[in-house]
Amino acid sequence: MGASIKAAHQxxxxxxxxxxxxxxxxxxxxxxVDVMLVLLIIFMVAAPLLQVGVPLxxxxxxxxxxxxxxxxxxxSVRGNGDVYIGxxxxxxxxxxxxxxxxxxxxxxxxxxxxxxxxxxxxxxxRVMGRISAGGFKKISLxxxxxxx
Numbered sequence: 001m002g003a004s005i006k007a008a009h010q011x012x013x014x015x016x017x018x019x020x021x022x023x024x025x026x027x028x029x030x031x032x033v034d035v036m037l038v039l040l041i042i043f044m045v046a047a048p049l050l051q052v053g054v055p056l057x058x059x060x061x062x063x064x065x066x067x068x069x070x071x072x073x074x075x076s077v078r079g080n081g082d083v084y085i086g087x088x089x090x091x092x093x094x095x096x097x098x099x100x101x102x103x104x105x106x107x108x109x110x111x112x113x114x115x116x117x118x119x120x121x122x123x124x125x126r127v128m129g130r131i132s133a134g135g136f137k138k139i140s141l142x143x144x145x146x147x148x
Contacts, residue, residue: 009083071114073102074142077109079116092126099134 030141056110076084083090099111111131115124131139 015027073076073107073109073128074112074114075125075131077113077115077119079118081123083127095127095130096122096134098130101138103135110140111136112140112142 074086078084083092083095085095085102090098113124113128113131115127128139
């Protein structure tokens with residue numbers, strides 16, 4: 001009568017190529033997650049090391065920490081009297097023009113003054129006077145937390 005059903009479906013010994021190497025339709029996110037976790041750990045370790053400005057030995061005091069939305073602008077005074085805006089060294093008389101230029105760009109946040117604990121009060125007062133003359137009225141002093 002015709003061909004049997006068994007003969008029509010017989011395996012000829014060859015496999016189809018497309019069944020062995022079918023494209024994968026899923027995205028494997030495991031390597032992506034592994035890389036992200038490594039980056040997270042690196043940034044968690046490196047973040048405390050990224051303090052603003054010049055390394056100083058700050059005085060200790062009790063008080064609450066101020067919250068700021070933007071990147072803070074810090075003016076640092078080292079023990080030898082050198083003054084830095086951010087990480088750029090400036091002369092005492094150069095503070096006012098630099099801060100006026102920063103204020104012209106629309107910066108209205110608080111300026112943080114960081115001073116070595118061995119710096120004379122008069123030098124810090126002169127720096128704060130130059131900051132005020134530069135157009136900034138919100139000035140905060142930065143200290144370490146007092147132990148005990």
